[in-house]
Amino acid sequence: DVKVTQSSRYLVKRTGEKVFLECVQDMDHENMFWYRQDPGLGLRLIYFSYDVKMKEKGDIPEGYSVSREKKERFSLILESASTNQTSMYLCASSPTIGREPSAETQYFGPGTRLLVL
Amino acid sequence: AQTVTQSQPEMSVQEAETVTLSCTYDTSESDYYLFWYKQPPSRQMILVIRQEAYKQQNATENRFSVNFQKAAKSFSLKISDSQLGDAAMYFCAYRSANYGGSQGNLIFGKGTKLSVKP
Numbered sequence: 001d002v003k004v005t006q007s008s009r010y011l012v013k014r015t016g017e018k019v020f021l022e023c024v025q026d027m028d029h030e031n032m033f034w035y036r037q038d039p040g041l042g043l044r045l046i047y048f049s050y051d052v053k054m055k056e057k058g059d060i061p062e063g064y065s066v067s068r069e070k071k072e073r074f075s076l077i078l079e080s081a082s083t084n085q086t087s088m089y090l091c092a093s094s095p096t097i098g099r100e101p102s103a104e105t106q107y108f109g110p111g112t113r114l115l116v117l
Numbered sequence: 118a119q120t121v122t123q124s125q126p127e128m129s130v131q132e133a134e135t136v137t138l139s140c141t142y143d144t145s146e147s148d149y150y151l152f153w154y155k156q157p158p159s160r161q162m163i164l165v166i167r168q169e170a171y172k173q174q175n176a177t178e179n180r181f182s183v184n185f186q187k188a189a190k191s192f193s194l195k196i197s198d199s200q201l202g203d204a205a206m207y208f209c210a211y212r213s214a215n216y217g218g219s220q221g222n223l224i225f226g227k228g229t230k231l232s233v234k235p
Binding site: 048058 | 126152154159160161162163164167208222223225226227228
């Protein structure tokens with residue numbers, strides 16, 4: 001089974017703090033994603049990565065950055081946390097198309113609920 | 118740009134009954150994938166069922182089946198013999214069959230919260 005883990009289930013930070021959210025997958029997937037989930041808004045893509053050291057902006061990248069130094073790890077960084085970044089953050093991964101029959105499927109981590117005070 | 122619409126923010130079903138969750142999408146593409154994801158209160162998002170647009174046959178997974186109407190751009194999820202464990206948020210998602218760049222990303226609807234009454 002694919003396993004995607006996130007470093008924290010719950011996190012409380014102060015406004016202005018630098019926040020790191022870590023995501024690790026154990027299936028050698030090329031693709032990794034960070035989403036933000038808010039009630040009534042569904043999932044919105046923040047950043048994604050198709051390879052090590054590669055990153056691309058999603059729909060709502062403002063206020064966030066990412067790092068992918070190793071294939072299995074994809075980090076989301078809030079340089080200076082703000083209260084409007086209070087949310088549930090979901091990480092996902094998927095293999096490259098063509099590698100597996102259902103490569104278009106994304107596998108999700110358990111989520112990190114971040115509260116910024 | 119593609120969009121996914123789930124018009125039912127909340128649904129309720131009696132245990133052992135059948136419920137259908139609606140999803141419509143907008144795209145100009147002919148080849149794509151559609152998904153239903155389930156997110157229980159524990160928050161781990163899991164795949165329920167997937168459908169390839171080029172397949173006319175509706176996908177089924179045990180008690181879960183879809184009604185895929187390509188011309189109408191409709192992709193509803195039917196849950197038969199509903200169980201208490203089916204209570205969750207359900208998300209419909211679209212993915213282009215194009216492999217390049219952001220075209221391969223999932224586009225999600227806003228979700229339908231399903232409650233199951235004992």
